[in-house]
Structures are given as structure tokens and as C-alpha cells.
Amino acid sequence: MVTKDLDTITDIEFVLLLDASKDFGRFGKTDRKCSRCGNDFEHFTNNSSYQTRCKTTDCIEITSRGI
Numbered sequence: 001m002v003t004k005d006l007d008t009i010t011d012i013e014f015v016l017l018l019d020a021s022k023d024f025g026r027f028g029k030t031d032r033k034c035s036r037c038g039n040d041f042e043h044f045t046n047n048s049s050y051q052t053r054c055k056t057t058d059c060i061e062i063t064s065r066g067i
């Protein structure tokens with residue numbers, strides 16, 4: 001289940017983060033940029049969860065936990 005960590009992100013930003021997280025899963029990186037500030041995304045995995053977020057603090061991010 002993927003959740004928005006921040007209530008302030010839009011559906012478009014949410015989809016962008018989902019696409020970026022898929023890129024990280026497939027390629028280990030993404031060429032996509034944050035639509036809000038233009039920064040790169042970073043991706044963390046931790047056991048059954050992962051987080052994809054903008055490198056800018058308190059910008060946009062999503063977290064996925066388990067299956």
C-alpha cells in the first residue's frame with residue numbers, strides 16, 4: 001500500500017513519485033525531476049517498505065509498505 005506522507009501533494013505529484021519509484025525498482029535510478037522544485041528524487045528501501053522522495057527537505061514524498 002502506497003501512502004502519501006504529506007497531505008499537501010497533488011494527485012499529479014503522487015503519480016510522478018509512483019513512476020519515479022518504479023524507475024528505481026527497474027533501473028536503480030530515475031531521470032524524472034520533482035515537478036515542484038526541479039530537484040532529483042531519491043529512493044530508500046527498508047525490509048518490506050520503501051520511500052521515494054524529492055531531495056529537497058519537506059518537499060514531496062511517498063512511502064510504500066509491504067504487499
Ligand SMILES: [Zn+2]
Nearest residue numbers: 034037054059
Ligand atoms: Zn521537490
